[in-house]
Amino acid sequence: MDIINTYEPTPTQKIAHGHAHRYKLFGGAMGGGKSRWLCEEAKELSMQYPGNRGVLCRYHLTDFKNSTLKTLLECFPPELIVGHNQSEHLITLVNGSEIIYLGMSEEENVSKLKSMELGWFGIDEASEVSKGHFLLFQSRLRRRLPSGVFPSYYGLLTSNPEDCWLKDDFVLQGGGDDYIFIPSLPRDNPFLPEDYEAQLRKTYPEEWVKRFLEGSWDELSRGNTVIPSDWIRAAINREIVKEDKKIIASDIARFGDDEIVIQYGEGNALKEQDIAYKQSLMETVGRLIVKSKAKNVKLIVIDDVGVGGGVTDALKEQGAIVLPINAGSRSDDERFFNLKSQMWWYAREQFEQGKVSIINEPKLIRQLGSINYHYRSNGKIMVEPKVETKKRLGQSPDRADAFVMLLWGARSLQDEARDYRRIVTMEDLVRDDYGWGINQGIPESAIPWEY
Ligand SMILES: Nc1ncnc2c1ncn2[C@@H]1O[C@H](COP(=O)(O)OP(=O)(O)O)[C@@H](O)[C@H]1O
Numbered sequence: 001m002d003i004i005n006t007y008e009p010t011p012t013q014k015i016a017h018g019h020a021h022r023y024k025l026f027g028g029a030m031g032g033g034k035s036r037w038l039c040e041e042a043k044e045l046s047m048q049y050p051g052n053r054g055v056l057c058r059y060h061l062t063d064f065k066n067s068t069l070k071t072l073l074e075c076f077p078p079e080l081i082v083g084h085n086q087s088e089h090l091i092t093l094v095n096g097s098e099i100i101y102l103g104m105s106e107e108e109n110v111s112k113l114k115s116m117e118l119g120w121f122g123i124d125e126a127s128e129v130s131k132g133h134f135l136l137f138q139s140r141l142r143r144r145l146p147s148g149v150f151p152s153y154y155g156l157l158t159s160n161p162e163d164c165w166l167k168d169d170f171v172l173q174g175g176g177d178d179y180i181f182i183p184s185l186p187r188d189n190p191f192l193p194e195d196y197e198a199q200l201r202k203t204y205p206e207e208w209v210k211r212f213l214e215g216s217w218d219e220l221s222r223g224n225t226v227i228p229s230d231w232i233r234a235a236i237n238r239e240i241v242k243e244d245k246k247i248i249a250s251d252i253a254r255f256g257d258d259e260i261v262i263q264y265g266e267g268n269a270l271k272e273q274d275i276a277y278k279q280s281l282m283e284t285v286g287r288l289i290v291k292s293k294a295k296n297v298k299l300i301v302i303d304d305v306g307v308g309g310g311v312t313d314a315l316k317e318q319g320a321i322v323l324p325i326n327a328g329s330r331s332d333d334e335r336f337f338n339l340k341s342q343m344w345w346y347a348r349e350q351f352e353q354g355k356v357s358i359i360n361e362p363k364l365i366r367q368l369g370s371i372n373y374h375y376r377s378n379g380k381i382m383v384e385p386k387v388e389t390k391k392r393l394g395q396s397p398d399r400a401d402a403f404v405m406l407l408w409g410a411r412s413l414q415d416e417a418r419d420y421r422r423i424v425t426m427e428d429l430v431r432d433d434y435g436w437g438i439n440q441g442i443p444e445s446a447i448p449w450e451y
């Protein structure tokens, strides 16, 4: 059978293919061609040894299916594949070799592995996977081929720089002679768009660039403050350009320990903050309506998750224009893990540019300065989940959350005095090109997440 192989490795991929070490980490920056390399290795080992069997995995099976599996199937000309059992996650090749794919987050898959005999394994984005699982894989490398001989065994890994066991074992060479680390960078990959790197440099913070573009494993700080405290201090009672954007933001709670926060602002300027505890939702709705009428506000931004949903509905019934926020939903900007991360990042930029004014309120100030972010293994910016903040701060950062929503709401609001667009209805006052439409509730794409 004549198979035309269209794969031409980049020079760095070629080096990584060439190493004969048992455990190889092809690690470095985003877009360096790591996943493609991994899938090509899988193809090579499957084709070279008829009847071979290997496992390809990522931590989450959904991530695997959305990315690595697509790359894998692109690597194989269709005539090489005789079967793809999607429920068994098994790809069978013309020469009898098998590739099984898994998500390591599922315990039953891990148990299945314990009884498998493999010729190779591949872990994409290996920083997501524990060292324990890597060691389990190692112990499975003992397959005997149908011909009776043993193939050369390989464990193949890819990862962006991440502060984890990969750094110790591969990058710092603590794993021994069987281990090798081969760096990969986007600039080594001629198949990327010419301005790929330049575009990313423009929009990401410096330490992100070091890590995900320059592939540096040196400074992998985990916690970074989203809004540095000196930017917050500088915003206290700052005079900023007055905007005709009267807005209320509210973080809702009911009978719990958390506060019910109602903030009133004009554009990016926080003017008033009311705090209440243990009120019924209807009391909260009442307070919101009274306040919004007294101030003549254009928009009420509500944390719509959990009990907030009821408040949103009740406010809408009374004719208020509401922007319901589900912070755990997907972001429309690929830099961010979720909407919460995107909103906090927007707040950060507003503080950085000196466009924010806040009242001198110690608890709000402390909360704003206490939220950290880190990078997911795929390079997305992720603002920490609330439970992490709570653990460190000893309180729920409700006031800061409300203010971040207020800024986000102000972003979507037009200033009548400055905007010459014709305004037809109240809804027109609100642009909805961020997130989703006003008064539409939670979008289908919303994903459940303990943010
Ligand atoms: N040797 C190659 N030939 C053609 N395209 C390639 C090659 N290596 C990588 N690519 C392409 O470059 C892009 C980035 O590669 P990928 O393997 O996804 O990078 P990484 O996993 O390091 O982020 C993908 O679109 C991939 O198809």
Ligand SMILES: [Mg+2]
Binding pocket: 034, 035, 036
């Ligand atoms: Mg990849």
